[in-house]
Amino acid sequence: MDHFSYRDGRMFAEDVALDTIAAEVGTPVYVYSRATLERHARVFREGLSGLGKIHLAYAIKANPNLAVLRVLANMGYGADVVSGGELARALAAGMPAHDIVFSGVGKTREELAFGLDSGIGQFNLEHEPEGVALAEIAHQRGLRAPAVLRVNPDVDAGTHAKISTGKADNKFGVAIADAPAIYARLAALPGLALRGVAIHIGSQLGDLRPLETAYASVGRLIAELRAAGHEISHVDLGGGLGVPYREGESLPSPADYGAMVTRATKGWDVELMFEPGRVIAGNAGVLLTKVLWVKPGVRHPYVIVDAAMNDLARPALYDAWHDFAAVAPSGERMIANIAGPVCESGDTFAMARDIDAVGEGDLAVFRTAGAYGATMASTYNSRALVPEVLVDGDRYAVVADRIAAQTIMGAERVPDWLT
Ligand SMILES: Cc1ncc(COP(=O)(O)O)c(C=O)c1O
Numbered sequence: 001m002d003h004f005s006y007r008d009g010r011m012f013a014e015d016v017a018l019d020t021i022a023a024e025v026g027t028p029v030y031v032y033s034r035a036t037l038e039r040h041a042r043v044f045r046e047g048l049s050g051l052g053k054i055h056l057a058y059a060i061k062a063n064p065n066l067a068v069l070r071v072l073a074n075m076g077y078g079a080d081v082v083s084g085g086e087l088a089r090a091l092a093a094g095m096p097a098h099d100i101v102f103s104g105v106g107k108t109r110e111e112l113a114f115g116l117d118s119g120i121g122q123f124n125l126e127h128e129p130e131g132v133a134l135a136e137i138a139h140q141r142g143l144r145a146p147a148v149l150r151v152n153p154d155v156d157a158g159t160h161a162k163i164s165t166g167k168a169d170n171k172f173g174v175a176i177a178d179a180p181a182i183y184a185r186l187a188a189l190p191g192l193a194l195r196g197v198a199i200h201i202g203s204q205l206g207d208l209r210p211l212e213t214a215y216a217s218v219g220r221l222i223a224e225l226r227a228a229g230h231e232i233s234h235v236d237l238g239g240g241l242g243v244p245y246r247e248g249e250s251l252p253s254p255a256d257y258g259a260m261v262t263r264a265t266k267g268w269d270v271e272l273m274f275e276p277g278r279v280i281a282g283n284a285g286v287l288l289t290k291v292l293w294v295k296p297g298v299r300h301p302y303v304i305v306d307a308a309m310n311d312l313a314r315p316a317l318y319d320a321w322h323d324f325a326a327v328a329p330s331g332e333r334m335i336a337n338i339a340g341p342v343c344e345s346g347d348t349f350a351m352a353r354d355i356d357a358v359g360e361g362d363l364a365v366f367r368t369a370g371a372y373g374a375t376m377a378s379t380y381n382s383r384a385l386v387p388e389v390l391v392d393g394d395r396y397a398v399v400a401d402r403i404a405a406q407t408i409m410g411a412e413r414v415p416d417w418l419t
């Protein structure tokens with residue numbers, strides 16, 4: 001069941017009409033559905049139900065809003081974090097420290113110490129010097145840091161180049177061929193409790209084959225590490241499962257993914273960990289916007305909406321497609337370009353798109369905006385930071401305020417020597 005659907009010609013988020021939210025909170029605004037978040041969390045877990053003991057660490061970079069994290073914490077999810085800021089959020093949302101995994105290619109010593117002092121469950125080491133530093137910091141505290149080594153399997157994930165992470169030339173992990181030697185050196189350090197490996201080859205994957213190839217490499221590595229005498233008890237298979245962005249698009253489901261994982265990890269005898277992000281949050285949110293103007297264009301009119309690339313960066317960054325739908329469609333269609341107010345031609349959400357006909361003042365949504373939406377927002381062009389709303393049945397709450405340009409200006413200073 002879609003939790004963003006029409007009733008009597010108006011779009012609702014669960015049981016709340018989007019025009020009500022627009023009138024009360026203003027636009028642009030992100031709107032999330034709690035029921036959808038919960039459904040996705042449940043379906044992902046069910047997809048992996050044949051695998052025995054698993055750990056689910058929601059990749060909070062996808063949507064780190066505290067209310068969203070609380071929903072997922074209540075569903076038994078831990079967190080995959082990539083900065084001290086994300087770690088602070090996961091803890092603040094009530095995620096138990098031992099359910100938190102710390103990934104990221106540029107963790108600072110301070111962040112490593114923060115993770116240790118918080119008692120997090122696992123560090124995913126991205127390279128040898130990081131492991132050495134973590135071992136030192138842990139040893140000084142009389143601790144052994146639970147850790148796994150992230151390997152780069154040199155697999156083309158078949159997704160957008162900017163969100164591929166598993167090719168040899170990408171910055172993530174250690175080359176899988178170098179992994180046995182690095183693993184052996186790190187495993188010998190007294191401050192580390194090295195217990196396995198991690199992998200993550202990219203995001204928005206629409207084909208499971210690259211993942212299966214990568215997991216097969218991990219399987220061979222596990223055998224090699226065990227043959228060298230290492231105890232391998234944990235393997236983190238990362239995230240990356242894609243979601244449909246276009247109506248009618250069909251992608252592998254969590255159940256398909258689970259079947260592949262079951263096949264690929266047969267006989268591994270480890271606790272598997274997963275870091276889903278987009279598949280949990282992507283289709284649980286829309287960006288609600290208002291049409292400001294409809295302006296003639298050379299081939300098609302420009303629909304200028306009040307959301308812009310600073311609110312939803314994905315189209316400008318990755319040429320990403322987000323379905324656009326009127327909140328109260330008339331039934332008419334139009335071919336139009338859709339753009340925001342920011343002074344860049346890249347601030348264009350769609351060109352020559354067949355959309356619901358809209359005019360000045362109409363409300364519309366960009367769909368599938370729950371992941372990598374608000375979290376990538378900025379205040380470029382001195383625009384406000386976009387607010388977020390969580391709907392739960394017939395109630396809703398503003399879960400992140402709109403931060404006005406004036407408030408942001410309040411953090412700036414003109415030094416007195418600049419008279
Ligand atoms: C290490 C790591 N884990 C998990 C994820 C989540 O990925 P996705 O949102 O595609 O599931 C990412 C982002 O791609 C990541 O870098």
Ligand SMILES: N[C@@H](CCCC[NH3+])C(=O)O
Nearest residue numbers: 061163203204314371372
């Ligand atoms: N920000 C990207 C995903 C990056 C995933 C981070 N590892 C997107 O919007 O699709």
